[in-house]
Amino acid sequence: MTTTTSPTRPATSRPRPVTAGEARAFLAVLWRDLYVTVRELPVFLAQVVLQPLFLLFVFGKVLTDLGFAQGGYTRVLFPGILALTAVVTGLQSTAFPLVIDFSFTKEIEDRLLAPLPVGMVAVEKVVFASLRALLAALVMLPVGVWILGSIPWQASSAPLFVTVLLLGCLVGSCLGLIMGTAVPPNRINVMFALILTPLLFTGASQYPWASLGHLRWFQVVTAFNPLTYVSEGMRAAMVPDVPHIRPWVSVLVLAVTIVVSMAIGIRLFLRRAVD
Amino acid sequence: MNGNGNGQGPVVEVRDLVKRYRKARTNAVDGVSFAVRRGEVFGLLGPNGAGKTTTVGVLTTRVRRSGGTASVSGVDVGADPVRARSLVAVVPQRNNLDRSLSIRQNLLFHAAYHGVPAAERVRRADALLEEFGLAERAGDKPDMFSGGQAQRVMVARALMHAPEVLFLDEPTTGLDPAARLFVWDRVRDLKARGVTIVLTTHDMDEASELADRVGIMDRGKLLALDTPAALTRGLPGRTTLEVAVALDGTPAEDLLGELGALEGVERVEPVAAAGAPGGWPPMGGPPMGGPPAGAPPDGPPGGGAPRELRARLYLGGDAALLVAPVAAVVARHRAQLTDVTIGAPSLEDVFIALTGRALR
Numbered sequence: 001m002t003t004t005t006s007p008t009r010p011a012t013s014r015p016r017p018v019t020a021g022e023a024r025a026f027l028a029v030l031w032r033d034l035y036v037t038v039r040e041l042p043v044f045l046a047q048v049v050l051q052p053l054f055l056l057f058v059f060g061k062v063l064t065d066l067g068f069a070q071g072g073y074t075r076v077l078f079p080g081i082l083a084l085t086a087v088v089t090g091l092q093s094t095a096f097p098l099v100i101d102f103s104f105t106k107e108i109e110d111r112l113l114a115p116l117p118v119g120m121v122a123v124e125k126v127v128f129a130s131l132r133a134l135l136a137a138l139v140m141l142p143v144g145v146w147i148l149g150s151i152p153w154q155a156s157s158a159p160l161f162v163t164v165l166l167l168g169c170l171v172g173s174c175l176g177l178i179m180g181t182a183v184p185p186n187r188i189n190v191m192f193a194l195i196l197t198p199l200l201f202t203g204a205s206q207y208p209w210a211s212l213g214h215l216r217w218f219q220v221v222t223a224f225n226p227l228t229y230v231s232e233g234m235r236a237a238m239v240p241d242v243p244h245i246r247p248w249v250s251v252l253v254l255a256v257t258i259v260v261s262m263a264i265g266i267r268l269f270l271r272r273a274v275d
Numbered sequence: 276m277n278g279n280g281n282g283q284g285p286v287v288e289v290r291d292l293v294k295r296y297r298k299a300r301t302n303a304v305d306g307v308s309f310a311v312r313r314g315e316v317f318g319l320l321g322p323n324g325a326g327k328t329t330t331v332g333v334l335t336t337r338v339r340r341s342g343g344t345a346s347v348s349g350v351d352v353g354a355d356p357v358r359a360r361s362l363v364a365v366v367p368q369r370n371n372l373d374r375s376l377s378i379r380q381n382l383l384f385h386a387a388y389h390g391v392p393a394a395e396r397v398r399r400a401d402a403l404l405e406e407f408g409l410a411e412r413a414g415d416k417p418d419m420f421s422g423g424q425a426q427r428v429m430v431a432r433a434l435m436h437a438p439e440v441l442f443l444d445e446p447t448t449g450l451d452p453a454a455r456l457f458v459w460d461r462v463r464d465l466k467a468r469g470v471t472i473v474l475t476t477h478d479m480d481e482a483s484e485l486a487d488r489v490g491i492m493d494r495g496k497l498l499a500l501d502t503p504a505a506l507t508r509g510l511p512g513r514t515t516l517e518v519a520v521a522l523d524g525t526p527a528e529d530l531l532g533e534l535g536a537l538e539g540v541e542r543v544e545p546v547a548a549a550g551a552p553g554g555w556p557p558m559g560g561p562p563m564g565g566p567p568a569g570a571p572p573d574g575p576p577g578g579g580a581p582r583e584l585r586a587r588l589y590l591g592g593d594a595a596l597l598v599a600p601v602a603a604v605v606a607r608h609r610a611q612l613t614d615v616t617i618g619a620p621s622l623e624d625v626f627i628a629l630t631g632r633a634l635r
Contacts (some may be wrong), residue, residue: 021390022357028387036375106371110381110432113335114388115361275296275338 018120025116026124032111033128048092048136049143052085056140056147059206075152076242078144079234080205082137083168087227088200089136090172091179093129098180099188102272112273122177122269126262129173130166137165157237160247164233167254171226174258177265181272203227208235210243229253285310286348286440286471287317287334293342294329294495303329305495306343311440311473316466318486319475320622325492327475328368331442334473335365348439361389364433368445370425372417378428379404379413382435389436396435403431407461423454430461434470441465443474447481459485479622491626498629507620515618516588516597517546521611527584530608534588537600542589584610587618594618 018026037044060077063069101108111121144151154161183191202218202225209232212219222228233250235242287310294304304326311317319327332338333345336356345352352359373381379400386396404410407427417425426446433441443462447455462485465472476482482489483503490500499506520530527545535543590597594617605612 019357021361024390025388028384028390031387032373032376032384105374106367106369107373107375109337109365109367109371110373110385111388112337113360113363113365115357115390116388117357274336275332 022116022120025114026120029111029114029116029121029124030128033124034131037128037132044132045136045139048085048089048132049139051088052081052136052140053143053147055084055206056081056144060148074148075239076208076235077206078148078151079238080203080207080231082140082144082165082238083227083230083234084200084203084205085140086133086137086165086168087172087175087203087230088196090129090133090169090174091176091196091199093132094125094173094176095180095183095192096176098125098177098269099183099185102181103185108273118270118273119266121273122266123262125180125269126170126173126177126265129176130169133169133172134165137169152238154238154240157240160233161237163251164230164237164247164254167233167251167258168227168230170258171230171254171261174261174265175226178261178268181265181268199225199227204231208232208242209245226254226257229257284349286313286315287311287346287473289330289334289343289345291343292330292333292340292345294326294333294338295341302341302495304333304340307492307495307497308343309490309497309500311471313471314466314469315487316462316472316474316485318482318489319473319492320477320479320482320486320489320626321475321492322477324494325477326495327492328444330492331365331444331473331475334440335363335442336360337365361436362439363442364436364438364440365442366426366429366433366444366446368448370417370420370422370429372420372425372428372432374417377414377416378409378420381417381428382432385432386435391436399435403434407431421454423450423457426450426454426458427461430458434465438470440471440473443472445475445477447476447478455481479626483622489622491622491629493626493630499625503622506622506625514590514592514594514620516590516594516601517614517616517618518586518588518601518605518612519614520584520586520605521613522582522584523609523611525608525610530584530605530610531586533604533608534586534601537588537597537604539590539592539597540588541591543586544589546585546587583613 056077059069060074060081064071064073098108108121112118114121141151179191179195202222204212204222204225205227209219209222209228212222229245229250232245233247233254235244236247236250289310290308292304292307293302295302307326307330309317319330321327329338333340334347334352336352336359340353347359347362350359350362372378373384376384382400382403383396386399387393391399401410404413407430409424409427409431412420412424417428420428430441430443430446446458446462450458459481462472462474474481474485486503488500488502489506491498491506518534522530531543531545534540588597588601598615601615602612
């Protein structure tokens, strides 16, 4: 009972200034991930853009052309799909590689043995995943123009658009960090089905949140999905005339979610990385 | 990249190290202490689950200790893991090469993580690939490599940041004999270069072949620590002297009785010519020189009595000192000594003596 008390807490949990060597190691680890992504760019883009592309095509083009949805629906849909792309790409970019690395290939070990705090390896994963999410979301802009003919855009809301986009990328990556480190290897399939699918459809990306007033219970459920606030923030920036959650509320919820999930994610990451 | 790298004092120092994993009932490492000198090859020998890998895990910052101290080049691995990581390199049991990168890139990125300048990384990578016979496959992905080749790449990768200590965790487990010998040669080369090496193994041959000193571990405890020679020398009654005698009508029982009565002989037993029953087979191959058992019938005529006697003497002391007395006894019986083999005890015997169990 008493022998488990540990005299040495990991240095990584203690805030302290980052040294030049650690910063260099961090950048080298980030460079490795970017290098691999850039080299496999077509595969990466196909992997992340295909799902939102089909959602956009079926809901925004096919259903409206067939008359099942009104023409204005694409204005509501596109910001939501952009939000979904950012969040889901971020989530997958941390969760999948981490589950595989920690449980099977152990490739990450070489980076865990690099001279930088282990927590910074987790931060690097989030930064990298966010960059991938950002790239995927930006690619959706021309894709949107191509499929829908035009996309809603408000130059005056650009700062809000950028803020929400970045927060969306980060929130997805942080949630992925938790998933990738908390899910045991034998549960990957189940967990991704149980988490990803509800996440996709309770995030207000295919419908504005305010319109759910007559479906109260579902509106409450969606309020627990961080994606909802990214979708609503995007709408606030791109189609301000559509009723939406107030931008400051969305930004605040996202910021808090990022801080909390990052803290939990790093803690879980340390548990996996150091026995 | 330097700690207290001045050649003084131990490079690796472990004192009263304890590790208990979450939810475990017992300590995986239970009060282990040892020190490794600069340039030494230090072996941790023990069965699976003895705590060897955990000990290495603590020293390489991947396992958090529960008690005691562990340092590398004077750097406390628990208090300053970042600095410690720049001083150590690990070759793990399992292939953990980066499958998205070629093996050359594996080496280059590893050095980049450790802050080796770009030009120097390239120079070191090319030199190591050449030295390890990997230059022609530098652009290949690790997936295409056999276990032995991957092992080579991992050793090369470990050397990229010029570590103070190289940890080899079961470096030859699962390798074919040729790959095993290659790893052994590399370890000797590295030692010649002055690299300090800590290796874990459950292979007693490997430990005695490579290690300057061996720590024998079992159930989290370090049971013994010394040079392989000293460890085996310390075993009472574990040295053997195997003799072959051409009998010339002499009754074997008389001879055996007298051999057994010699000072320093604890026990004597006749041995079937090939495949000794029980006991410790002599080291250094089968006995040579004597007529083989069941020799062709042109031996000395001896009626119905056996023509040859093989006996193993279990000794309390140095086997070499008993050769002359044995020869004298044999001569007195008018028999002829045809072969003498000194059987040295192995580390396996040491392990059995310490734990009462076989190593595997």
